[in-house]
Amino acid sequence: MRTIDITHQSVRDLNQALHDQAPECTEREWKVLNPAGKHNIACGLDQNLSVDIMGHTGYFCGGMNKKAHLVIHGNAGQGVGENMMSGSIRVKGDASQAAGATAHGGLLVIEGNAGARCGISMKGVDIVVKGNVGHMSCFMGQAGHLVVCGDAGDALGDSLYEVQIFVKGNVKSLGADCVQKEMRAEHLQTLKDLFNRSGIDEEPEAFKRYGSARNLYNFKVDNASAY
Amino acid sequence: MTDINVKPGMRESATFDRNTIAEIQRAADTGIYDIRGFGAKRKVPHFDDLLFLGASMSRYPLEGYREKCNTSVTLGTRFAKKPIVIETPVTIAGMSFGALSANAKEALGRGASAVGTSTTTGDGGMTPEERGQSSKLVYQYLPSRYGMNPDDLRKADAIEVVLGQGAKPGGGGMLLGQKITDRVAMMRTLPKGVDQRSACRHPDWTGPDDLAIKIQELREITDWQVPIYIKVGATRTYYDVKLAVKAGADVIVVDGMQGGTAATQDVFIEHVGIPTLAAIPQAVQALQEMGMHRKVQLIVSGGIRNGADVAKCMALGADAVAIGTAALIALGCNHPKWQSEYEKIGSAAGFYDDYHEGKDPAGISTQDPDLMQRLDPIEGGRRIANYLRVLTLEAQTLARACGKNDLRHLEPEDLVALTVEAAAMARVPLAGTQWIPGQSF
Numbered sequence: 001m002r003t004i005d006i007t008h009q010s011v012r013d014l015n016q017a018l019h020d021q022a023p024e025c026t027e028r029e030w031k032v033l034n035p036a037g038k039h040n041i042a043c044g045l046d047q048n049l050s051v052d053i054m055g056h057t058g059y060f061c062g063g064m065n066k067k068a069h070l071v072i073h074g075n076a077g078q079g080v081g082e083n084m085m086s087g088s089i090r091v092k093g094d095a096s097q098a099a100g101a102t103a104h105g106g107l108l109v110i111e112g113n114a115g116a117r118c119g120i121s122m123k124g125v126d127i128v129v130k131g132n133v134g135h136m137s138c139f140m141g142q143a144g145h146l147v148v149c150g151d152a153g154d155a156l157g158d159s160l161y162e163v164q165i166f167v168k169g170n171v172k173s174l175g176a177d178c179v180q181k182e183m184r185a186e187h188l189q190t191l192k193d194l195f196n197r198s199g200i201d202e203e204p205e206a207f208k209r210y211g212s213a214r215n216l217y218n219f220k221v222d223n224a225s226a227y
Numbered sequence: 228m229t230d231i232n233v234k235p236g237m238r239e240s241a242t243f244d245r246n247t248i249a250e251i252q253r254a255a256d257t258g259i260y261d262i263r264g265f266g267a268k269r270k271v272p273h274f275d276d277l278l279f280l281g282a283s284m285s286r287y288p289l290e291g292y293r294e295k296c297n298t299s300v301t302l303g304t305r306f307a308k309k310p311i312v313i314e315t316p317v318t319i320a321g322m323s324f325g326a327l328s329a330n331a332k333e334a335l336g337r338g339a340s341a342v343g344t345s346t347t348t349g350d351g352g353m354t355p356e357e358r359g360q361s362s363k364l365v366y367q368y369l370p371s372r373y374g375m376n377p378d379d380l381r382k383a384d385a386i387e388v389v390l391g392q393g394a395k396p397g398g399g400g401m402l403l404g405q406k407i408t409d410r411v412a413m414m415r416t417l418p419k420g421v422d423q424r425s426a427c428r429h430p431d432w433t434g435p436d437d438l439a440i441k442i443q444e445l446r447e448i449t450d451w452q453v454p455i456y457i458k459v460g461a462t463r464t465y466y467d468v469k470l471a472v473k474a475g476a477d478v479i480v481v482d483g484m485q486g487g488t489a490a491t492q493d494v495f496i497e498h499v500g501i502p503t504l505a506a507i508p509q510a511v512q513a514l515q516e517m518g519m520h521r522k523v524q525l526i527v528s529g530g531i532r533n534g535a536d537v538a539k540c541m542a543l544g545a546d547a548v549a550i551g552t553a554a555l556i557a558l559g560c561n562h563p564k565w566q567s568e569y570e571k572i573g574s575a576a577g578f579y580d581d582y583h584e585g586k587d588p589a590g591i592s593t594q595d596p597d598l599m600q601r602l603d604p605i606e607g608g609r610r611i612a613n614y615l616r617v618l619t620l621e622a623q624t625l626a627r628a629c630g631k632n633d634l635r636h637l638e639p640e641d642l643v644a645l646t647v648e649a650a651a652m653a654r655v656p657l658a659g660t661q662w663i664p665g666q667s668f
Contacts, residue, residue, distance in 0.1 A: 011447070012447065040444045043444050043447050043448055058440070059432075059441075060431070063448065066377060066378075083372060083377070085376060098430055101430040102372040102430055104376065121371065121372060121430045123372070123416040139430075140424070161417060161421070217404075217418070218404050218421060
């Protein structure tokens with residue numbers, strides 16, 4: 001295992017060292033000490049690395065991640081795992097707003113709560129939040145799954161495309177074109193698989209499913225009040 | 228529109244003219260606002276309102292056919308390890324695959340590469356055809372992040388963070404369902420045939436302080452190799468440019484209200500933003516006050532049509548320009564040879580702007596396989612290269628006449644304005660006077 005202490009080395013040094021692993025992996029296990037809320041830690045990785053970040057991170061930790069597996073042993077700032085393509089990111093604490101924004105793939109697990117716009121414009125990522133999510137979560141979500149084990153704030157799934165949303169607790173309100181849908185056997189299986197992958201102990205039967213009513217997919221003047 | 232039925236004594240209202248009447252009736256018929264492509268069609272102060280002061284007794288001209296006039300510009304010298312060198316200061320603006328056909332994107336890449344300049348992706352990501360045929364490709368980073376991935380990001384020669392565009396500052400994009408084919412849908416992770424909406428602001432940051440962090444992220448992911456541009460629609464340009472410099476931009480792109488779009492509400496195109504002519508001096512002032520003029524390069528777009536426009540932009544302080552609508556016209560958009568086809572879809576050569584419908588007879592703004600075949604990317608590339616060469620030669624001609632051996636040596640002192648409005652906006656004297664409106668002398 002290689003350890004990098006951000007107190008003594010810069011984020012640039014850290015990221016360059018991690019990027020240098022992309023063509024050929026010579027060190028799979030990494031530990032980052034004293035992240036101290038710094039921004040852009042471990043972003044742009046492109047290798048099957050295991051990176052433990054021992055503290056809180058600032059904006060865009062793990063941004064555009066491919067293949068790597070990150071664990072943040074603290075809270076994560078804005079846009080954790082934004083545009084992630086594959087691999088996984090686990091936040092042991094809470095995540096700020098726009099967690100997993102536009103992410104195309106991989107798994108984002110937030111063991112605490114997530115702020116506003118969790119999963120905004122998500123494009124295929126799976127996001128599992130053990131706590132609550134803030135308002136406008138999954139806004140314009142295109143593909144993937146958002147699982148909320150706690151409550152969801154206002155306007156969940158506004159202008160939704162094809163993301164499947166599962167919530168165990170209360171939903172303060174649904175956004176435009178987002179509706180509750182029937183939970184069928186295949187959805188229970190999807191949830192079970194997501195809990196297995198994320199290591200979250202929950203019963204799928206306790207969740208409700210939400211998705212797009214698809215009424216706003218093509219403009220109709222009769223829907224003008226929804227715009 | 229014909230005046231054949233207008234007889235003496237019939238007076239058309241200036242307020243409710245025939246276009247206005249037609250739009251009111253169209254709105255009443257359909258219940259939806261008019262969506263179209265192209266840029267602002269209203270007349271605004273523009274580069275035609277400026278003239279160059281060629282050399283005479285007090286200035287020394289350069290021989291047009293003998294003496295060199297440099298057109299090469301380096302973009303991204305502030306932070307990037309690999310700045311872009313373009314051989315002509317005319318670049319191709321961002322236009323998406325989806326809005327344009329794959330053949331059109333390839334043709335733009337071929338043409339730009341032939342003259343050593345850059346082309347730019349758009350909403351929807353980077354296509355292999357475009358990357359393969361573009362020696363210098365700028366990758367747009369847009370609010371929608373459609374097709375956005377780090378592999379393509381690293382393949383780019385520069386990254387352009389798009390905050391807005393001149394046709395619709397403050398607005399997002401749209402690509403109507405008829406253009407969302409299987410390939411476009413796959414690239415954008417959307418169901419086929421839906422009306423695709425692009426967000427008007429980025430999903431994971433708000434404001435210039437956040438943008439500074441976002442730019443740092445993009446630099447980290449690309450290991451500080453490539454320049455980062457920031458593109459804004461021209462509105463509060465003075466402040467936007469200052470904030471862009473503060474946020475860490477290498478290059479700033481300012482797109483005036485004449486800049487084109489593939490699909491936007493007509494009311495947006497015609498009523499939001501300021502003319503390109505008015506935006507340039509604001510941008511240059513902001514850069515000069517920060518000591519960053521020429522250090523952070525300025526690219527200007529929005530209604531650039533000929534070498535005179537290029538030279539005037541440079542004289543006002545731009546480092547380069549970008550063309551979009553003019554490039555499509557060079558490819559064949561609105562060509563008279565398609566007149567009968569335009570008539571079939573209710574338009575005419577010279578008027579066609581319904582890019583969003585995907586029925587472009589010229590095969591440019593369409594995803595229809597049959598229409599797309601009408602545009603040969605090799606021939607299209609040749610036309611683009613020809614046009615770019617003409618723009619460059621024309622700009623050089625004017626620069627030499629002003630005694631400049633580099634396009635970037637042109638300066639506001641070389642210009643006068645024909646109208647009070649243009650003089651005020653461009654901050655150059657009204658022709659034959661020393662008067663710049665708003666400035667004492």
